[in-house]
Amino acid sequence: MNLNLRQLRLLEATCRLGRLTEAADEQAISQSAASQAIRELERTLGYSLFHRVGRNLEPSDATQRILPRVREILSLVDTLEDPCGDQVRGDFHVAASVTIGCYLLPHLLAAFCRRHPQVEPRVTIGNSEAVIELLEKGRARLGIIEGPAGHTALEVHSWRKDTLSVFCAADHPLAGSGRIERKDLGQQRWIVREPGSGTRSVFDAAMRAARITPTIAFSLPRQEAIKQSVLAGLGVGCLSALSIADEVAAGQFVELATPLQLERELSWLVPPGRRRDTTLNAFLSLLE
Structure with a gap:
Protein backbone atom coordinates (compact mmCIF):
# COMPACT_ATOMS: atom_id res chain seq x y z
CA MET A 1 0.00 0.00 0.00
CA ASN A 2 1.52 3.30 -1.14
CA LEU A 3 0.55 5.95 1.43
CA ASN A 4 2.45 9.07 2.40
CA LEU A 5 2.34 11.40 5.41
CA ARG A 6 1.16 14.40 3.38
CA GLN A 7 -1.96 12.49 2.36
CA LEU A 8 -2.65 11.45 5.94
CA ARG A 9 -2.10 15.00 7.27
CA LEU A 10 -4.43 16.35 4.60
CA LEU A 11 -7.06 13.73 5.45
CA GLU A 12 -6.88 14.60 9.16
CA ALA A 13 -7.00 18.35 8.50
CA THR A 14 -10.01 18.02 6.19
CA CYS A 15 -11.90 15.98 8.81
CA ARG A 16 -11.03 18.56 11.48
CA LEU A 17 -11.74 21.71 9.45
CA GLY A 18 -14.63 20.45 7.30
CA ARG A 19 -13.37 22.10 4.11
CA LEU A 20 -10.69 21.04 1.68
CA THR A 21 -9.73 24.66 0.94
CA GLU A 22 -8.97 25.33 4.61
CA ALA A 23 -7.11 22.04 4.94
CA ALA A 24 -5.04 22.87 1.85
CA ASP A 25 -4.18 26.31 3.29
CA GLU A 26 -3.13 24.73 6.59
CA GLN A 27 -0.91 22.21 4.78
CA ALA A 28 0.50 24.94 2.49
CA ILE A 29 -0.55 23.30 -0.78
CA SER A 30 -2.90 24.37 -3.57
CA GLN A 31 -6.52 23.27 -3.62
CA SER A 32 -5.97 21.35 -6.85
CA ALA A 33 -3.02 19.49 -5.30
CA ALA A 34 -5.15 18.74 -2.24
CA SER A 35 -8.00 17.39 -4.38
CA GLN A 36 -5.55 15.22 -6.29
CA ALA A 37 -4.03 13.90 -3.04
CA ILE A 38 -7.45 12.92 -1.67
CA ARG A 39 -8.37 11.17 -4.96
CA GLU A 40 -5.08 9.25 -4.91
CA LEU A 41 -5.66 8.24 -1.30
CA GLU A 42 -9.18 7.03 -2.14
CA ARG A 43 -7.82 4.95 -5.03
CA THR A 44 -5.16 3.46 -2.76
CA LEU A 45 -7.60 2.63 0.04
CA GLY A 46 -10.41 1.56 -2.25
CA TYR A 47 -13.24 3.51 -0.67
CA SER A 48 -14.73 7.01 -0.53
CA LEU A 49 -13.37 9.28 2.19
CA PHE A 50 -15.89 12.16 2.20
CA HIS A 51 -19.47 13.15 1.37
CA ARG A 52 -20.22 16.71 0.34
CA VAL A 53 -22.88 18.42 2.51
CA GLY A 54 -23.46 21.93 1.20
CA ARG A 55 -20.07 23.63 1.21
CA ASN A 56 -18.61 21.23 3.76
CA LEU A 57 -17.08 17.78 3.52
CA GLU A 58 -18.34 15.17 5.96
CA PRO A 59 -16.17 12.10 6.67
CA SER A 60 -17.62 8.86 5.36
CA ASP A 61 -18.34 5.99 7.74
CA ALA A 62 -15.08 4.36 6.67
CA THR A 63 -13.14 7.55 7.38
CA GLN A 64 -14.71 7.81 10.83
CA ARG A 65 -13.46 4.30 11.56
CA ILE A 66 -9.87 4.89 10.44
CA LEU A 67 -9.50 8.47 11.73
CA PRO A 68 -8.38 7.51 15.27
CA ARG A 69 -5.62 5.34 13.75
CA VAL A 70 -4.58 8.11 11.34
CA ARG A 71 -4.26 10.55 14.24
CA GLU A 72 -2.28 8.00 16.24
CA ILE A 73 0.15 7.55 13.33
CA LEU A 74 0.60 11.31 12.98
CA SER A 75 1.06 11.69 16.72
CA LEU A 76 3.81 9.05 16.66
CA VAL A 77 5.52 10.77 13.76
CA ASP A 78 5.41 14.08 15.62
CA THR A 79 7.29 12.51 18.53
CA LEU A 80 10.31 12.07 16.23
CA GLU A 81 10.89 15.82 16.61
CA ASP A 82 11.51 15.20 20.32
CA PRO A 83 13.46 11.90 20.53
CA CYS A 84 13.86 12.21 24.30
CA GLY A 85 10.10 12.57 24.69
CA ASP A 86 10.37 14.86 27.70
CA GLN A 87 9.64 18.33 26.34
CA VAL A 88 6.54 20.03 27.76
CA ARG A 89 6.01 22.99 25.48
CA GLY A 90 4.04 24.55 22.65
CA ASP A 91 0.34 24.97 21.95
CA PHE A 92 -2.02 23.15 24.32
CA HIS A 93 -5.73 23.41 23.53
CA VAL A 94 -8.19 22.40 26.26
CA ALA A 95 -11.97 22.34 25.72
CA ALA A 96 -14.06 22.54 28.89
CA SER A 97 -17.72 22.68 29.76
CA VAL A 98 -18.95 25.86 31.37
CA THR A 99 -18.65 25.25 35.12
CA ILE A 100 -15.20 23.72 34.76
CA GLY A 101 -14.02 26.37 32.33
CA CYS A 102 -15.15 29.20 34.60
CA TYR A 103 -14.38 27.93 38.10
CA LEU A 104 -11.76 25.14 37.97
CA LEU A 105 -9.69 25.34 34.79
CA PRO A 106 -8.17 28.83 35.26
CA HIS A 107 -6.46 27.81 38.50
CA LEU A 108 -5.26 24.53 36.98
CA LEU A 109 -3.79 26.26 33.93
CA ALA A 110 -2.10 28.88 36.10
CA ALA A 111 -0.36 26.14 38.10
CA PHE A 112 0.50 24.26 34.91
CA CYS A 113 2.07 27.30 33.26
CA ARG A 114 4.11 28.06 36.37
CA ARG A 115 5.57 24.55 36.15
CA HIS A 116 5.96 24.61 32.36
CA PRO A 117 6.45 28.20 31.12
CA GLN A 118 7.04 27.09 27.50
CA VAL A 119 3.43 25.91 27.16
CA GLU A 120 1.01 28.20 25.32
CA PRO A 121 -2.49 27.29 26.58
CA ARG A 122 -5.71 27.86 24.66
CA VAL A 123 -9.19 27.31 26.10
CA THR A 124 -12.56 26.79 24.44
CA ILE A 125 -15.64 26.79 26.68
CA GLY A 126 -18.94 25.24 25.61
CA ASN A 127 -21.48 22.72 26.77
CA SER A 128 -20.55 19.04 27.02
CA GLU A 129 -21.81 18.19 23.53
CA ALA A 130 -19.70 20.99 22.03
CA VAL A 131 -16.59 19.79 23.90
CA ILE A 132 -17.07 16.23 22.61
CA GLU A 133 -17.52 17.53 19.06
CA LEU A 134 -14.22 19.45 19.26
CA LEU A 135 -12.43 16.29 20.39
CA GLU A 136 -14.06 14.19 17.67
CA LYS A 137 -12.84 16.66 15.05
CA GLY A 138 -9.35 16.80 16.50
CA ARG A 139 -9.61 20.50 17.37
CA ALA A 140 -8.65 20.05 21.03
CA ARG A 141 -6.15 17.80 22.80
CA LEU A 142 -8.12 17.42 26.02
CA GLY A 143 -11.73 17.83 27.06
CA ILE A 144 -13.10 18.17 30.59
CA ILE A 145 -16.86 17.91 31.00
CA GLU A 146 -19.65 17.73 33.56
CA GLY A 147 -22.26 15.07 33.95
CA PRO A 148 -22.44 11.49 32.64
CA ALA A 149 -20.00 10.75 29.84
CA GLY A 150 -19.92 7.83 27.48
CA HIS A 151 -18.29 7.74 24.06
CA THR A 152 -17.09 4.85 21.93
CA ALA A 153 -14.37 6.79 20.05
CA LEU A 154 -12.85 8.74 22.97
CA GLU A 155 -11.06 7.71 26.13
CA VAL A 156 -13.23 8.81 29.08
CA HIS A 157 -11.89 8.95 32.65
CA SER A 158 -13.59 10.03 35.88
CA TRP A 159 -11.88 12.99 37.51
CA ARG A 160 -13.71 14.28 40.59
CA LYS A 161 -17.17 14.78 42.12
CA GLU A 263 -24.14 14.65 42.68
CA ARG A 264 -22.25 14.10 39.46
CA GLU A 265 -18.91 13.03 38.04
CA LEU A 266 -16.58 15.39 36.24
CA SER A 267 -14.64 13.59 33.52
CA TRP A 268 -11.73 14.18 31.21
CA LEU A 269 -11.65 12.89 27.66
CA VAL A 270 -8.89 12.43 25.07
CA PRO A 271 -8.86 11.11 21.52
CA PRO A 272 -7.24 7.68 21.04
CA GLY A 273 -3.49 7.85 20.51
CA ARG A 274 -3.02 11.05 22.49
CA ARG A 275 -1.64 9.33 25.59
CA ARG A 276 1.87 9.52 24.11
CA ASP A 277 1.58 13.32 24.13
CA THR A 278 4.14 14.58 26.67
CA THR A 279 2.43 17.91 27.30
CA LEU A 280 -0.96 16.27 27.70
CA ASN A 281 0.43 13.73 30.14
CA ALA A 282 2.01 16.50 32.20
CA PHE A 283 -1.36 18.23 32.50
CA LEU A 284 -3.11 14.96 33.36
CA SER A 285 -0.59 14.45 36.16
CA LEU A 286 -1.72 17.80 37.55
CA LEU A 287 -5.38 16.75 37.30
CA GLU A 288 -4.73 13.51 39.11
Missing part, protein backbone atom coordinates in the same frame (compact mmCIF):
# COMPACT_ATOMS: atom_id res chain seq x y z
CA ASP A 162 -19.31 17.88 41.88
CA THR A 163 -22.73 18.68 43.36
CA LEU A 164 -25.52 20.74 41.86
CA SER A 165 -27.36 23.15 44.15
CA VAL A 166 -30.99 24.16 43.96
CA PHE A 167 -31.24 27.81 44.98
CA CYS A 168 -33.55 30.81 45.13
CA ALA A 169 -33.27 34.55 45.74
CA ALA A 170 -33.08 35.67 49.38
CA ASP A 171 -36.56 37.23 49.15
CA HIS A 172 -38.20 34.16 47.54
CA PRO A 173 -41.02 32.52 49.57
CA LEU A 174 -38.95 29.33 49.89
CA ALA A 175 -35.94 31.10 51.36
CA GLY A 176 -37.39 31.01 54.88
CA SER A 177 -37.78 27.24 55.06
CA GLY A 178 -34.65 26.54 53.04
CA ARG A 179 -36.09 23.46 51.37
CA ILE A 180 -38.48 22.15 48.70
CA GLU A 181 -40.55 19.09 49.56
CA ARG A 182 -40.90 16.37 46.96
CA LYS A 183 -44.59 17.10 46.42
CA ASP A 184 -43.73 20.71 45.54
CA LEU A 185 -40.93 20.06 43.02
CA GLY A 186 -43.31 19.96 40.08
CA GLN A 187 -44.93 23.27 41.10
CA GLN A 188 -41.78 25.38 40.88
CA ARG A 189 -40.75 27.50 37.92
CA TRP A 190 -37.30 26.15 37.09
CA ILE A 191 -34.50 28.16 35.49
CA VAL A 192 -31.91 25.71 34.17
CA ARG A 193 -29.19 25.14 31.59
CA GLU A 194 -29.94 24.25 27.99
CA PRO A 195 -30.26 20.65 26.72
CA GLY A 196 -26.83 19.30 25.80
CA SER A 197 -25.11 20.69 28.89
CA GLY A 198 -23.82 18.35 31.58
CA THR A 199 -25.67 20.32 34.25
CA ARG A 200 -28.99 19.89 32.45
CA SER A 201 -28.38 16.16 31.94
CA VAL A 202 -27.91 15.66 35.68
CA PHE A 203 -30.96 17.80 36.51
CA ASP A 204 -33.16 15.90 34.04
CA ALA A 205 -31.93 12.52 35.32
CA ALA A 206 -32.63 13.51 38.93
CA MET A 207 -36.15 14.61 38.05
CA ARG A 208 -36.83 11.38 36.16
CA ALA A 209 -35.56 9.35 39.11
CA ALA A 210 -37.95 11.27 41.38
CA ARG A 211 -40.78 10.79 38.83
CA ILE A 212 -41.28 14.53 38.57
CA THR A 213 -42.09 16.48 35.42
CA PRO A 214 -40.62 19.93 36.12
CA THR A 215 -41.98 23.18 34.76
CA ILE A 216 -39.07 24.73 32.85
CA ALA A 217 -39.62 28.47 32.87
CA PHE A 218 -36.31 29.30 31.20
CA SER A 219 -33.65 27.14 29.55
CA LEU A 220 -30.52 29.29 29.25
CA PRO A 221 -26.99 28.67 27.93
CA ARG A 222 -25.19 30.97 30.37
CA GLN A 223 -24.81 30.60 34.12
CA GLU A 224 -24.89 34.35 34.65
CA ALA A 225 -28.23 34.59 32.83
CA ILE A 226 -29.64 31.90 35.13
CA LYS A 227 -28.34 33.65 38.24
CA GLN A 228 -29.70 37.03 37.21
CA SER A 229 -33.09 35.47 36.40
CA VAL A 230 -33.21 33.87 39.86
CA LEU A 231 -32.21 37.17 41.48
CA ALA A 232 -35.06 38.84 39.59
CA GLY A 233 -37.52 36.41 41.17
CA LEU A 234 -38.38 34.53 37.99
CA GLY A 235 -38.00 31.11 39.54
CA VAL A 236 -35.74 28.57 41.22
CA GLY A 237 -32.34 27.73 39.74
CA CYS A 238 -30.11 24.66 39.58
CA LEU A 239 -26.37 25.08 39.02
CA SER A 240 -23.11 23.73 40.36
CA ALA A 241 -22.46 24.78 43.96
CA LEU A 242 -19.14 26.14 42.67
CA SER A 243 -20.89 28.72 40.52
CA ILE A 244 -23.10 30.23 43.22
CA ALA A 245 -20.71 30.13 46.21
CA ASP A 246 -19.99 33.88 46.13
CA GLU A 247 -23.67 34.85 45.95
CA VAL A 248 -24.59 32.45 48.77
CA ALA A 249 -21.80 33.92 50.92
CA ALA A 250 -23.07 37.43 50.13
CA GLY A 251 -26.64 36.54 51.14
CA GLN A 252 -28.10 36.97 47.65
CA PHE A 253 -29.02 33.30 47.21
CA VAL A 254 -30.32 30.64 49.57
CA GLU A 255 -29.47 27.00 48.84
CA LEU A 256 -32.54 24.77 49.14
CA ALA A 257 -32.56 21.22 50.44
CA THR A 258 -34.37 18.78 48.13
CA PRO A 259 -34.81 15.00 47.85
CA LEU A 260 -33.10 15.09 44.43
CA GLN A 261 -29.86 13.20 43.79
CA LEU A 262 -27.69 15.91 42.24
Whole structure:
Protein backbone atom coordinates (compact mmCIF):
# COMPACT_ATOMS: atom_id res chain seq x y z
CA MET A 1 0.00 0.00 0.00
CA ASN A 2 1.52 3.30 -1.14
CA LEU A 3 0.55 5.95 1.43
CA ASN A 4 2.45 9.07 2.40
CA LEU A 5 2.34 11.40 5.41
CA ARG A 6 1.16 14.40 3.38
CA GLN A 7 -1.96 12.49 2.36
CA LEU A 8 -2.65 11.45 5.94
CA ARG A 9 -2.10 15.00 7.27
CA LEU A 10 -4.43 16.35 4.60
CA LEU A 11 -7.06 13.73 5.45
CA GLU A 12 -6.88 14.60 9.16
CA ALA A 13 -7.00 18.35 8.50
CA THR A 14 -10.01 18.02 6.19
CA CYS A 15 -11.90 15.98 8.81
CA ARG A 16 -11.03 18.56 11.48
CA LEU A 17 -11.74 21.71 9.45
CA GLY A 18 -14.63 20.45 7.30
CA ARG A 19 -13.37 22.10 4.11
CA LEU A 20 -10.69 21.04 1.68
CA THR A 21 -9.73 24.66 0.94
CA GLU A 22 -8.97 25.33 4.61
CA ALA A 23 -7.11 22.04 4.94
CA ALA A 24 -5.04 22.87 1.85
CA ASP A 25 -4.18 26.31 3.29
CA GLU A 26 -3.13 24.73 6.59
CA GLN A 27 -0.91 22.21 4.78
CA ALA A 28 0.50 24.94 2.49
CA ILE A 29 -0.55 23.30 -0.78
CA SER A 30 -2.90 24.37 -3.57
CA GLN A 31 -6.52 23.27 -3.62
CA SER A 32 -5.97 21.35 -6.85
CA ALA A 33 -3.02 19.49 -5.30
CA ALA A 34 -5.15 18.74 -2.24
CA SER A 35 -8.00 17.39 -4.38
CA GLN A 36 -5.55 15.22 -6.29
CA ALA A 37 -4.03 13.90 -3.04
CA ILE A 38 -7.45 12.92 -1.67
CA ARG A 39 -8.37 11.17 -4.96
CA GLU A 40 -5.08 9.25 -4.91
CA LEU A 41 -5.66 8.24 -1.30
CA GLU A 42 -9.18 7.03 -2.14
CA ARG A 43 -7.82 4.95 -5.03
CA THR A 44 -5.16 3.46 -2.76
CA LEU A 45 -7.60 2.63 0.04
CA GLY A 46 -10.41 1.56 -2.25
CA TYR A 47 -13.24 3.51 -0.67
CA SER A 48 -14.73 7.01 -0.53
CA LEU A 49 -13.37 9.28 2.19
CA PHE A 50 -15.89 12.16 2.20
CA HIS A 51 -19.47 13.15 1.37
CA ARG A 52 -20.22 16.71 0.34
CA VAL A 53 -22.88 18.42 2.51
CA GLY A 54 -23.46 21.93 1.20
CA ARG A 55 -20.07 23.63 1.21
CA ASN A 56 -18.61 21.23 3.76
CA LEU A 57 -17.08 17.78 3.52
CA GLU A 58 -18.34 15.17 5.96
CA PRO A 59 -16.17 12.10 6.67
CA SER A 60 -17.62 8.86 5.36
CA ASP A 61 -18.34 5.99 7.74
CA ALA A 62 -15.08 4.36 6.67
CA THR A 63 -13.14 7.55 7.38
CA GLN A 64 -14.71 7.81 10.83
CA ARG A 65 -13.46 4.30 11.56
CA ILE A 66 -9.87 4.89 10.44
CA LEU A 67 -9.50 8.47 11.73
CA PRO A 68 -8.38 7.51 15.27
CA ARG A 69 -5.62 5.34 13.75
CA VAL A 70 -4.58 8.11 11.34
CA ARG A 71 -4.26 10.55 14.24
CA GLU A 72 -2.28 8.00 16.24
CA ILE A 73 0.15 7.55 13.33
CA LEU A 74 0.60 11.31 12.98
CA SER A 75 1.06 11.69 16.72
CA LEU A 76 3.81 9.05 16.66
CA VAL A 77 5.52 10.77 13.76
CA ASP A 78 5.41 14.08 15.62
CA THR A 79 7.29 12.51 18.53
CA LEU A 80 10.31 12.07 16.23
CA GLU A 81 10.89 15.82 16.61
CA ASP A 82 11.51 15.20 20.32
CA PRO A 83 13.46 11.90 20.53
CA CYS A 84 13.86 12.21 24.30
CA GLY A 85 10.10 12.57 24.69
CA ASP A 86 10.37 14.86 27.70
CA GLN A 87 9.64 18.33 26.34
CA VAL A 88 6.54 20.03 27.76
CA ARG A 89 6.01 22.99 25.48
CA GLY A 90 4.04 24.55 22.65
CA ASP A 91 0.34 24.97 21.95
CA PHE A 92 -2.02 23.15 24.32
CA HIS A 93 -5.73 23.41 23.53
CA VAL A 94 -8.19 22.40 26.26
CA ALA A 95 -11.97 22.34 25.72
CA ALA A 96 -14.06 22.54 28.89
CA SER A 97 -17.72 22.68 29.76
CA VAL A 98 -18.95 25.86 31.37
CA THR A 99 -18.65 25.25 35.12
CA ILE A 100 -15.20 23.72 34.76
CA GLY A 101 -14.02 26.37 32.33
CA CYS A 102 -15.15 29.20 34.60
CA TYR A 103 -14.38 27.93 38.10
CA LEU A 104 -11.76 25.14 37.97
CA LEU A 105 -9.69 25.34 34.79
CA PRO A 106 -8.17 28.83 35.26
CA HIS A 107 -6.46 27.81 38.50
CA LEU A 108 -5.26 24.53 36.98
CA LEU A 109 -3.79 26.26 33.93
CA ALA A 110 -2.10 28.88 36.10
CA ALA A 111 -0.36 26.14 38.10
CA PHE A 112 0.50 24.26 34.91
CA CYS A 113 2.07 27.30 33.26
CA ARG A 114 4.11 28.06 36.37
CA ARG A 115 5.57 24.55 36.15
CA HIS A 116 5.96 24.61 32.36
CA PRO A 117 6.45 28.20 31.12
CA GLN A 118 7.04 27.09 27.50
CA VAL A 119 3.43 25.91 27.16
CA GLU A 120 1.01 28.20 25.32
CA PRO A 121 -2.49 27.29 26.58
CA ARG A 122 -5.71 27.86 24.66
CA VAL A 123 -9.19 27.31 26.10
CA THR A 124 -12.56 26.79 24.44
CA ILE A 125 -15.64 26.79 26.68
CA GLY A 126 -18.94 25.24 25.61
CA ASN A 127 -21.48 22.72 26.77
CA SER A 128 -20.55 19.04 27.02
CA GLU A 129 -21.81 18.19 23.53
CA ALA A 130 -19.70 20.99 22.03
CA VAL A 131 -16.59 19.79 23.90
CA ILE A 132 -17.07 16.23 22.61
CA GLU A 133 -17.52 17.53 19.06
CA LEU A 134 -14.22 19.45 19.26
CA LEU A 135 -12.43 16.29 20.39
CA GLU A 136 -14.06 14.19 17.67
CA LYS A 137 -12.84 16.66 15.05
CA GLY A 138 -9.35 16.80 16.50
CA ARG A 139 -9.61 20.50 17.37
CA ALA A 140 -8.65 20.05 21.03
CA ARG A 141 -6.15 17.80 22.80
CA LEU A 142 -8.12 17.42 26.02
CA GLY A 143 -11.73 17.83 27.06
CA ILE A 144 -13.10 18.17 30.59
CA ILE A 145 -16.86 17.91 31.00
CA GLU A 146 -19.65 17.73 33.56
CA GLY A 147 -22.26 15.07 33.95
CA PRO A 148 -22.44 11.49 32.64
CA ALA A 149 -20.00 10.75 29.84
CA GLY A 150 -19.92 7.83 27.48
CA HIS A 151 -18.29 7.74 24.06
CA THR A 152 -17.09 4.85 21.93
CA ALA A 153 -14.37 6.79 20.05
CA LEU A 154 -12.85 8.74 22.97
CA GLU A 155 -11.06 7.71 26.13
CA VAL A 156 -13.23 8.81 29.08
CA HIS A 157 -11.89 8.95 32.65
CA SER A 158 -13.59 10.03 35.88
CA TRP A 159 -11.88 12.99 37.51
CA ARG A 160 -13.71 14.28 40.59
CA LYS A 161 -17.17 14.78 42.12
CA ASP A 162 -19.31 17.88 41.88
CA THR A 163 -22.73 18.68 43.36
CA LEU A 164 -25.52 20.74 41.86
CA SER A 165 -27.36 23.15 44.15
CA VAL A 166 -30.99 24.16 43.96
CA PHE A 167 -31.24 27.81 44.98
CA CYS A 168 -33.55 30.81 45.13
CA ALA A 169 -33.27 34.55 45.74
CA ALA A 170 -33.08 35.67 49.38
CA ASP A 171 -36.56 37.23 49.15
CA HIS A 172 -38.20 34.16 47.54
CA PRO A 173 -41.02 32.52 49.57
CA LEU A 174 -38.95 29.33 49.89
CA ALA A 175 -35.94 31.10 51.36
CA GLY A 176 -37.39 31.01 54.88
CA SER A 177 -37.78 27.24 55.06
CA GLY A 178 -34.65 26.54 53.04
CA ARG A 179 -36.09 23.46 51.37
CA ILE A 180 -38.48 22.15 48.70
CA GLU A 181 -40.55 19.09 49.56
CA ARG A 182 -40.90 16.37 46.96
CA LYS A 183 -44.59 17.10 46.42
CA ASP A 184 -43.73 20.71 45.54
CA LEU A 185 -40.93 20.06 43.02
CA GLY A 186 -43.31 19.96 40.08
CA GLN A 187 -44.93 23.27 41.10
CA GLN A 188 -41.78 25.38 40.88
CA ARG A 189 -40.75 27.50 37.92
CA TRP A 190 -37.30 26.15 37.09
CA ILE A 191 -34.50 28.16 35.49
CA VAL A 192 -31.91 25.71 34.17
CA ARG A 193 -29.19 25.14 31.59
CA GLU A 194 -29.94 24.25 27.99
CA PRO A 195 -30.26 20.65 26.72
CA GLY A 196 -26.83 19.30 25.80
CA SER A 197 -25.11 20.69 28.89
CA GLY A 198 -23.82 18.35 31.58
CA THR A 199 -25.67 20.32 34.25
CA ARG A 200 -28.99 19.89 32.45
CA SER A 201 -28.38 16.16 31.94
CA VAL A 202 -27.91 15.66 35.68
CA PHE A 203 -30.96 17.80 36.51
CA ASP A 204 -33.16 15.90 34.04
CA ALA A 205 -31.93 12.52 35.32
CA ALA A 206 -32.63 13.51 38.93
CA MET A 207 -36.15 14.61 38.05
CA ARG A 208 -36.83 11.38 36.16
CA ALA A 209 -35.56 9.35 39.11
CA ALA A 210 -37.95 11.27 41.38
CA ARG A 211 -40.78 10.79 38.83
CA ILE A 212 -41.28 14.53 38.57
CA THR A 213 -42.09 16.48 35.42
CA PRO A 214 -40.62 19.93 36.12
CA THR A 215 -41.98 23.18 34.76
CA ILE A 216 -39.07 24.73 32.85
CA ALA A 217 -39.62 28.47 32.87
CA PHE A 218 -36.31 29.30 31.20
CA SER A 219 -33.65 27.14 29.55
CA LEU A 220 -30.52 29.29 29.25
CA PRO A 221 -26.99 28.67 27.93
CA ARG A 222 -25.19 30.97 30.37
CA GLN A 223 -24.81 30.60 34.12
CA GLU A 224 -24.89 34.35 34.65
CA ALA A 225 -28.23 34.59 32.83
CA ILE A 226 -29.64 31.90 35.13
CA LYS A 227 -28.34 33.65 38.24
CA GLN A 228 -29.70 37.03 37.21
CA SER A 229 -33.09 35.47 36.40
CA VAL A 230 -33.21 33.87 39.86
CA LEU A 231 -32.21 37.17 41.48
CA ALA A 232 -35.06 38.84 39.59
CA GLY A 233 -37.52 36.41 41.17
CA LEU A 234 -38.38 34.53 37.99
CA GLY A 235 -38.00 31.11 39.54
CA VAL A 236 -35.74 28.57 41.22
CA GLY A 237 -32.34 27.73 39.74
CA CYS A 238 -30.11 24.66 39.58
CA LEU A 239 -26.37 25.08 39.02
CA SER A 240 -23.11 23.73 40.36
CA ALA A 241 -22.46 24.78 43.96
CA LEU A 242 -19.14 26.14 42.67
CA SER A 243 -20.89 28.72 40.52
CA ILE A 244 -23.10 30.23 43.22
CA ALA A 245 -20.71 30.13 46.21
CA ASP A 246 -19.99 33.88 46.13
CA GLU A 247 -23.67 34.85 45.95
CA VAL A 248 -24.59 32.45 48.77
CA ALA A 249 -21.80 33.92 50.92
CA ALA A 250 -23.07 37.43 50.13
CA GLY A 251 -26.64 36.54 51.14
CA GLN A 252 -28.10 36.97 47.65
CA PHE A 253 -29.02 33.30 47.21
CA VAL A 254 -30.32 30.64 49.57
CA GLU A 255 -29.47 27.00 48.84
CA LEU A 256 -32.54 24.77 49.14
CA ALA A 257 -32.56 21.22 50.44
CA THR A 258 -34.37 18.78 48.13
CA PRO A 259 -34.81 15.00 47.85
CA LEU A 260 -33.10 15.09 44.43
CA GLN A 261 -29.86 13.20 43.79
CA LEU A 262 -27.69 15.91 42.24
CA GLU A 263 -24.14 14.65 42.68
CA ARG A 264 -22.25 14.10 39.46
CA GLU A 265 -18.91 13.03 38.04
CA LEU A 266 -16.58 15.39 36.24
CA SER A 267 -14.64 13.59 33.52
CA TRP A 268 -11.73 14.18 31.21
CA LEU A 269 -11.65 12.89 27.66
CA VAL A 270 -8.89 12.43 25.07
CA PRO A 271 -8.86 11.11 21.52
CA PRO A 272 -7.24 7.68 21.04
CA GLY A 273 -3.49 7.85 20.51
CA ARG A 274 -3.02 11.05 22.49
CA ARG A 275 -1.64 9.33 25.59
CA ARG A 276 1.87 9.52 24.11
CA ASP A 277 1.58 13.32 24.13
CA THR A 278 4.14 14.58 26.67
CA THR A 279 2.43 17.91 27.30
CA LEU A 280 -0.96 16.27 27.70
CA ASN A 281 0.43 13.73 30.14
CA ALA A 282 2.01 16.50 32.20
CA PHE A 283 -1.36 18.23 32.50
CA LEU A 284 -3.11 14.96 33.36
CA SER A 285 -0.59 14.45 36.16
CA LEU A 286 -1.72 17.80 37.55
CA LEU A 287 -5.38 16.75 37.30
CA GLU A 288 -4.73 13.51 39.11
